Amino acid sequence: MTGGGPAAASQAYGEAWYWDERYRKEAGPFDWYQKYPALAPLLRLYLAxxxxxxxxxxxxxxxxxxxxxxxxxxxxxxxxxxxxxEQMKKKYHDKPQLKCMVFVLEYLCSISHII
Known part of the structure; x- marks a missing residue:
């Protein structure tokens, strides 16, 4: 990561290079706000x-x-x-129901719900 402290880092959150660098250095899963078990009952109400x-x-x-x-x-x-x-594709190669892609705007047209 580049220098400049927390403010500089947060300004880079929208940049792919920032996240590429971060994921090269940090291993292990991370969920920002909530883990799935906490949200599952609500999601089951609305998502088939x-x-x-x-x-x-x-x-x-x-x-x-x-x-x-x-x-x-x-x-x-x-x-x-x-x-x-790439890390996620390797990890989930045996789960064909879970696809991992670099963000492509045109792909949004074929999605039922965005979480």
């Missing part, structure tokens, strides 16, 4: 298992993995960091 779902800014979160384990059949993780997406 057969719908195509998009997790925006997935990072290295296990949220999508937890959704697949809970019966969802088509979950797409996207992130601006190609580094973390």
């Amino acid at each position: 298992p057969h719908q195509r779902l998009l997790l925006v800014g997935c990072g290295n979160s296990v949220f999508g993995e937890n959704m697949i384990d809970d019966g969802y059949q088509d979950v797409v993780n996207i992130d601006i960091s190609s580094v973390v997406i």
